[in-house]
Amino acid sequence: MSQPSNQYNRPLPPEIYRRRRIAAGVGLLVLVLVLVLIVRAITGGGGDSSETAADSSTSSASAAPSESATGSADASSSASTSETSGSSGPSSEESEGADPSESRTAEPTGTCNVDDLRLEVRSGAPTYAGGQLPDFIMSVTNNSEADCTVDLEANPMSFEVFNLASYERIWGDTDCNEPTATEDIDLAAGESRNFALNGWSRTTSAPDQCADRADAGTGAFLLYGHLGDKVSEPATFNLA
Incomplete structure (x- = not known):
């Protein structure tokens, strides 16, 4: 058997109704804020990942010239080495006839x-x-x-x-x-x-x-x- 809302079945004071309305409004506002935060969290994560993807593509694009520059440096280095080897080749062939150990033992x-x-x-x-x-x-x-x-x-x-x-x-x-x-x-x-x-x-x-x-x-x-x-x-x- 349900209990009466008050002992004498009289209407409650207006302050009680106002408090209930305020509590209901606050609860509704809290619910709305929670929904907004959830939506922002979802949409915000998607934005970060897109930004990350954009950053990654930018890094890849900026790294490409650097690698090509390295390749150029390596190519020029190889050219320089081959030129040096080419210029030193004749002198090496000329020195093959004299063994350094033989010159030392001749002393x-x-x-x-x-x-x-x-x-x-x-x-x-x-x-x-x-x-x-x-x-x-x-x-x-x-x-x-x-x-x-x-x-x-x-x-x-x-x-x-x-x-x-x-x-x-x-x-x-x-x-x-x-x-x-x-x-x-x-x-x-x-x-x-x-x-x-x-x-x-x-x-x-x-x-x-x-x-x-x-x-x-x-x-x-x-x-x-x-x-x-x-x-x-x-x-x-x-x-x-």
Whole structure:
């Protein structure tokens, strides 16, 4: 059984009807807004996809010149390469007769560069007693990877002695004598040969000054070896 709309079956106040009409109007407006949003969402998505398609076609159109430009660059590059190859062809054919490895292996038959050699000197003893004459030894090593020949006439070999305290040159074996070794030296790759000077007189000398040679005295001395313009590291010895 239905309930009465109010306890006394009287008409409701006008405010109630107005509120109902307002609520109904608001509900209708909300429904219309929802429908509009749905329609706009549908039509808007279609517009985006068409715009995207348009953008894609524009990108493809703009990319085409770029690819053709790249193709042109590649073509010109190929042309340049072929021209270079064509110009270098004759020189390549001319150089085929000479093998670079053969030219490198031909070097050992010539005169060796002194810079390829290592010089080491040493005294026959660390200390010499009074009256004992020192012996000097020079070791020459071929540091190159090829056999070579050293011209000792063009690159004379010599020894020099300096006073360690004053660093004064007091003697050289070629001051008053010609170099004792003048023949060519043949050195294989990595080979070493020793050359000795026996019996330094323990007297001073200078180039072309061989008269009135004085006693070298006692103390510590430095020994150097020379081969042409190349100079060894010094070795030390003592005279007592």
